[in-house]
Amino acid sequence: xxKTLFDKVWDSHVVKHIENGPDVLFIDRHLVHEVTSPVAFxxxxxxxxxxxxxxxxxxxxxxxxxxxxxxLPVKDPLSANQLRAxxxxxxxHGIPYWGLGHEKNGIVHVIGPENGITLPGATIVCGDSxxxxxxxxxxxxxxIGTSEVEMVLSTxxxxxxxxxxxxxxxxxxxxxxxxxKDVALFIISKLTTSGATGYFAEYAxxxxxxxxxxxxxxVCNLSIEMGARGGMIxxxxxxxxxIKEREYTPKGKDWDAAMExxxxxxxxxxxxxxxxxxxxxxxxxPMITFGxxxxxxxxxxxxxxxxxSIEGSPATYKKSLEYMDYNEGEAMVGKPIDFVFLGSCxxxxxxxxxxxxxxxxxxxxxxxxxxxxVPGSHKVEAAIKEEGILDILTEAGxxxxxxxxxxxxxxxxxxxxxxKYAVSTSNRNFEGRQGPGARTLLASPLxxxxxxxxxxxTDPRELMQEEVLA
Amino acid sequence: xxxxxxxxxxxxxxxLPIENVDTDQIIPARFLKATERKGFGDNLxxxxxxxxxxxxxxQFVLNNPIYSGKILVGGKNFGSGSSREHAAWAVYDYGxxxxxxxxxxxxxxxxxxxxxxxxxxxxxxFLDKIFKAIEADPKTELEINLPEQKITILxxxxxxxxxxxxxxxxxxxxxxxxxxYLLNIQEDIEKYAENTPL
Numbered sequence: 001x002x003k004t005l006f007d008k009v010w011d012s013h014v015v016k017h018i019e020n021g022p023d024v025l026f027i028d029r030h031l032v033h034e035v036t037s038p039v040a041f042x043x044x045x046x047x048x049x050x051x052x053x054x055x056x057x058x059x060x061x062x063x064x065x066x067x068x069x070x071x072l073p074v075k076d077p078l079s080a081n082q083l084r085a086x087x088x089x090x091x092x093h094g095i096p097y098w099g100l101g102h103e104k105n106g107i108v109h110v111i112g113p114e115n116g117i118t119l120p121g122a123t124i125v126c127g128d129s130x131x132x133x134x135x136x137x138x139x140x141x142x143x144i145g146t147s148e149v150e151m152v153l154s155t156x157x158x159x160x161x162x163x164x165x166x167x168x169x170x171x172x173x174x175x176x177x178x179x180x181k182d183v184a185l186f187i188i189s190k191l192t193t194s195g196a197t198g199y200f201a202e203y204a205x206x207x208x209x210x211x212x213x214x215x216x217x218x219v220c221n222l223s224i225e226m227g228a229r230g231g232m233i234x235x236x237x238x239x240x241x242x243i244k245e246r247e248y249t250p251k252g253k254d255w256d257a258a259m260e261x262x263x264x265x266x267x268x269x270x271x272x273x274x275x276x277x278x279x280x281x282x283x284x285x286p287m288i289t290f291g292x293x294x295x296x297x298x299x300x301x302x303x304x305x306x307x308x309s310i311e312g313s314p315a316t317y318k319k320s321l322e323y324m325d326y327n328e329g330e331a332m333v334g335k336p337i338d339f340v341f342l343g344s345c346x347x348x349x350x351x352x353x354x355x356x357x358x359x360x361x362x363x364x365x366x367x368x369x370x371x372x373x374v375p376g377s378h379k380v381e382a383a384i385k386e387e388g389i390l391d392i393l394t395e396a397g398x399x400x401x402x403x404x405x406x407x408x409x410x411x412x413x414x415x416x417x418x419x420k421y422a423v424s425t426s427n428r429n430f431e432g433r434q435g436p437g438a439r440t441l442l443a444s445p446l447x448x449x450x451x452x453x454x455x456x457x458t459d460p461r462e463l464m465q466e467e468v469l470a
Numbered sequence: 471x472x473x474x475x476x477x478x479x480x481x482x483x484x485x486l487p488i489e490n491v492d493t494d495q496i497i498p499a500r501f502l503k504a505t506e507r508k509g510f511g512d513n514l515x516x517x518x519x520x521x522x523x524x525x526x527x528x529q530f531v532l533n534n535p536i537y538s539g540k541i542l543v544g545g546k547n548f549g550s551g552s553s554r555e556h557a558a559w560a561v562y563d564y565g566x567x568x569x570x571x572x573x574x575x576x577x578x579x580x581x582x583x584x585x586x587x588x589x590x591x592x593x594x595x596f597l598d599k600i601f602k603a604i605e606a607d608p609k610t611e612l613e614i615n616l617p618e619q620k621i622t623i624l625x626x627x628x629x630x631x632x633x634x635x636x637x638x639x640x641x642x643x644x645x646x647x648x649x650x651y652l653l654n655i656q657e658d659i660e661k662y663a664e665n666t667p668l
Contacts, residue, residue, distance in 0.1 A: 021637025145555035
């Protein structure tokens with residue numbers, strides 16, 4: 001029988017199926033961070049049990065960590081307490097822990113792939129909704145709650161009904177300045193934040209085939225923002241090339257055996273999906289959001305839609321625009337901004353910093369803009385330095401911070417002040433997401449860079465044209 | 471952690487007729503720093519409920535004394551966004567045992583089921599009827615009958631059935647959790663793991 005890529009990976013991980021109930025799904029790799037794990041470890045303690053497979057478990061500190069002076073003790077006592085708890089729990093259970101200052105430290109969804117923990121055909125979970133990132137490698141990866149973290153720690157399994165399948169095809173060639181982030185924001189704007197709830201997505205077509213691993217990670221990362229449990233892309237040469245020789249990837253004979261399995265990971269020709277959507281690459285332009293959920297995005301040259309043209313509750317839509325202090329029908333281009341945030345598990349990888357640098361090179365940061373540039377990991381930070389990107393940033397008046405989730409969810413000191421506008425390469429523009437009262441415009445690193453040097457929402461294509469003319 | 475048993479719940483309800491209520495609204499990230507499951511109810515809907523100087527926002531429904539009860543009724547796509555179980559804990563800790571909506575985000579729904587808060591998904595039309603009934607009488611009572619999988623607006627007698635799989639229903643009725651189940655099949659799991667390389 002023809003199977004989808006998702007079916008192949010899911011079905012091979014079912015330990016037991018419960019009639020009119022969930023599947024017991026075996027989890028190959030479990031990523032743990034400081035915020036969603038302490039109560040789960042406490043649960044194990046109360047039951048008097050240990051982590052079943054510590055060698056399948058990896059812990060890092062990222063959500064509440066400072067992005068400056070990481071060599072000093074963490075000032076916030078609550079954050080420090082959570083970090084200490086993770087370190088103690090990891091040590092008590094024999095789990096590798098990459099805490100602050102460790103060379104492998106970074107955002108959980110950046111370091112998984114970087115170190116070869118993320119592999120095709122694997123099941124990967126983490127107490128974080130953006131675990132969908134790892135689907136870029138052809139893994140089934142999704143976010144779980146703390147009760148489920150406790151389940152995986154204690155039994156290496158979770159219990160979930162199999163989601164429905166959705167395939168999103170995009171063919172053709174992307175236009176200039178259109179990045180993977182724009183592709184994802186475009187899809188979410190078409191589907192809304194709940195359009196894929198109950199589904200697991202597969203991305204297929206030229207656009208994803210031609211995309212780098214970093215780009216695929218950005219797209220899969222944002223799957224949750226259309227409500228999907230996760231999103232995945234069939235592994236190919238690009239995937240294998242990326243993972244080869246990384247620390248935790250199989251080597252020698254094990255690699256050959258793995259390759260044999262990985263080469264079977266694609267949706268069969270006649271595989272049936274519960275839902276299938278197709279778009280053309282040429283439909284997509286650089287995107288920006290104007291509201292308070294990631295589905296409220298438009299092409300940067302478009303105007304904010306009228307309430308009457310929107311599906312869903314007009315009251316909710318108006319409440320959202322009121323929070324942003326925007327009016328329907330207004331243009332986004334030219335809107336003043338105060339902050340720029342480059343980073344997060346969505347866009348905190350080396351390619352994102354390269355893209356940002358390509359725009360700001362030879363320009364200066366606008367005086368009215370505060371910019372927070374936060375690499376996704378120490379390895380990304382090292383690459384930024386090695387490739388000379390740091391020099392470009394410094395020359396343009398920018399400063400590089402230390403790795404972490406930072407202003408994406410503002411659990412540390414990196415909070416956008418109330419009422420201020422931030423062009424942010426992160427993943428959520430919910431009310432108060434980047435700090436109480438903060439207003440977020442989600443966009444790509446190119447759009448963020450254009451805003452950073454002009455001090456307002458700017459179409460990056462304008463700045464790129466100048467370059468061509470020069 | 472095993473939780474309360476859920477059978478039949480009869481209670482007035484608190485209406486929140488807003489769509490796409492995300493878990494950052496239910497509990498903002500800055501309140502996720504605890505290492506124990508305690509006190510999250512105080513920060514439920516923190517930024518909708520309190521001003522920046524911690525004074526209550528009077529117009530917000532949780533600050534309006536005419537509304538009370540163990541059932542929270544929310545608009546479509548309730549609980550989207552972050553996987554933080556703290557959102558479900560906050561709902562529970564505040565005193566809610568059931569959330570009604572016409573559509574739930576997946577992870578939030580699972581989290582609720584895992585801690586003993588019953589998510590009840592109704593049709594958009596029935597949700598509208600509930601909001602109207604509460605608007606007409608804030609003390610109007612809903613009955614959530616888990617054994618029969620039925621929700622009823624008691625004043626009018628209007629009712630609708632809701633879905634829940636047999637396994638989760640059994641857990642809710644008996645106060646069991648998934649780990650109890652999984653620990654019982656640990657042999658099967660270990661056998662599977664032996665044949666699964668890292």
